[in-house]
Amino acid sequence: MRPLFRPFTLQTRLRPSVAIGRDRRVFLSTPALLRRQFINEEEFSSGDSGANRALAQELLTEAYCWDHSSPNTGHSQLVLDADPTADITQAPATPFPAGIDPNLTYLDTIRQDSQREFPETAFMMVSPQSGLACYWLITLTKARRILELGSLNGYSTFWLAEALKRNCREAGLAKPPSPVVACELRKEFAQSIERQVTKYNMQDWLEVRQGPALDTLRAIPVGTQFDFIFLDANKNDYINYYEQILAQDLLAPGGVLAVDNVLFYDAVYTKYPPVQKVYQKLAEDQGLVSLPPQKGLLSHNPPNHLYDFNAHVAQDPRTEQIVLPLFDGLTLIRRK
Ligand SMILES: C[S@@+](CC[C@H](N)C(=O)[O-])C[C@H]1O[C@@H](n2cnc3c(N)ncnc32)[C@H](O)[C@@H]1O
Known part of the structure; x- marks a missing residue:
């Protein structure tokens, strides 16, 4: 899948973020969850555009996803088709945002x-x-x-x-x-x-x-x-x-x-x-x-x-x- 956004747009938990993996994993998620799911950061693209949110909502209503929404924060978490074989110990280097020393x-x-x-x-x-x-x-x-x-x-x-x-x-x-x-x-x-x-x-x-x-x-x-x-x-x-x-x-x-x-x-x-x-x-x-x-x-x-x-x-x-x-x-x- 074509990369849409830089992974680092996912840092905030103040609004939902969306990420889409090449292997069809889709996330509308908090970074805490992302840490666990984005085993290979090169394999996903991410963002929080209205279009992605709409897509995620659509997937949610189609019930392909697990919903981990938190009612207290209003923060949504949504995971589609997570890879059960993923191994966090094999995670590659996290890309540094441009500008970091x-x-x-x-x-x-x-x-x-x-x-x-x-x-x-x-x-x-x-x-x-x-x-x-x-x-x-x-x-x-x-x-x-x-x-x-x-x-x-x-x-x-x-x-x-x-x-x-x-x-x-x-x-x-x-x-x-x-x-x-x-x-x-x-x-x-x-x-x-x-x-x-x-x-x-x-x-x-x-x-x-x-x-x-x-x-x-x-x-x-x-x-x-x-x-x-x-x-x-x-x-x-x-x-x-x-x-x-x-x-x-x-x-x-x-x-x-x-x-x-x-x-x-x-x-x-x-x-x-x-x-x-x-x-x-x-x-x-x-x-x-x-x-x-x-x-x-x-x-x-x-x-x-x-x-x-x-x-x-x-x-x-x-x-x-x-x-x-x-x-x-x-x-x-x-x-x-
Ligand atoms: C969440 S980890 C720390 C992670 C670390 N800050 C990092 O980001 O790499 C918690 C650490 O606290 C240590 N720990 C547990 N009990 C402790 C104690 N009573 N005194 C000092 N360290 C302790 C554990 O051995 C463990 O390494």
């Missing part, structure tokens, strides 16, 4: 290497759009002291480190005042980050602290503050991380705490949806009958923790927040 395209290599090295957990990486959004936020705010909670094997961390590098370059600094501090629980991921730090010669820009992030936070010397904190660790501790950051006064005046996955596959709109159902939908979105049990995903209940976290923050007079419906939902928080 070509030196950053190695981040796609990191993403792909991560998918190969840790195929079971690769789905947890932030989307390229979320990485780019953090990069924008850091460079817009000129943040120089940066902390990440939950780094997996470093894909998001390298986005943060590259933003720091740019801020320092623009300020005429050859080295940062301090590297990005990346907190990761699991040793194999921390070691993988370290290998990549060496490979890409990023020793000055990124430092890994392996262990439970709450312990790492508590060990940070009194008086230390960060301009940008990215929270993407275990969801059952999100409220604890938030409270610890405030208690230790870790967020600098004007600093931003960015929290990922706050919409959790659109499962946070109702209080405590049955987790089995959420994961079943997630599995179906990935073209699987069910998620393999060994992934241990059901050991805790992220949608419920995210629901509680969102409510906790929304009712907190100490901070201001905005939820950006970007990819899986990104909340920005700052101290009043």
Whole structure:
């Protein structure tokens, strides 16, 4: 099928987007769903024109599609004829929009290497759009002291480190005042980050602290503050991380705490949806009958923790927040 639009027109969740694949897959969808379905980005064309929307509506009424619409956001998701054999670990590099620093395209290599090295957990990486959004936020705010909670094997961390590098370059600094501090629980991921730090010669820009992030936070010397904190660790501790950051006064005046996955596959709109159902939908979105049990995903209940976290923050007079419906939902928080 003839390419109609650039894939990056699909970044917004504020209005429905349509994508049409050569293999007849059609999507009217949120990016969260797209991430799971667009296994080969070269094989689809996309856009949000009235014509495409009309086509998608027509297909919907013909009942060829699964409807995942969210009544709360008014956001539609529509999938036709998804490829059940699709394998997200084989996804090719995401095309970078023109204008992005070509030196950053190695981040796609990191993403792909991560998918190969840790195929079971690769789905947890932030989307390229979320990485780019953090990069924008850091460079817009000129943040120089940066902390990440939950780094997996470093894909998001390298986005943060590259933003720091740019801020320092623009300020005429050859080295940062301090590297990005990346907190990761699991040793194999921390070691993988370290290998990549060496490979890409990023020793000055990124430092890994392996262990439970709450312990790492508590060990940070009194008086230390960060301009940008990215929270993407275990969801059952999100409220604890938030409270610890405030208690230790870790967020600098004007600093931003960015929290990922706050919409959790659109499962946070109702209080405590049955987790089995959420994961079943997630599995179906990935073209699987069910998620393999060994992934241990059901050991805790992220949608419920995210629901509680969102409510906790929304009712907190100490901070201001905005939820950006970007990819899986990104909340920005700052101290009043
Ligand atoms: C969603 S993944 C992070 C993805 C990463 N930000 C990226 O985009 O590539 C969550 C990570 O948090 C880590 N994690 C889980 N519990 C943790 C804890 N108590 N302390 C620190 N990290 C933890 C997991 O091992 C996992 O690597």
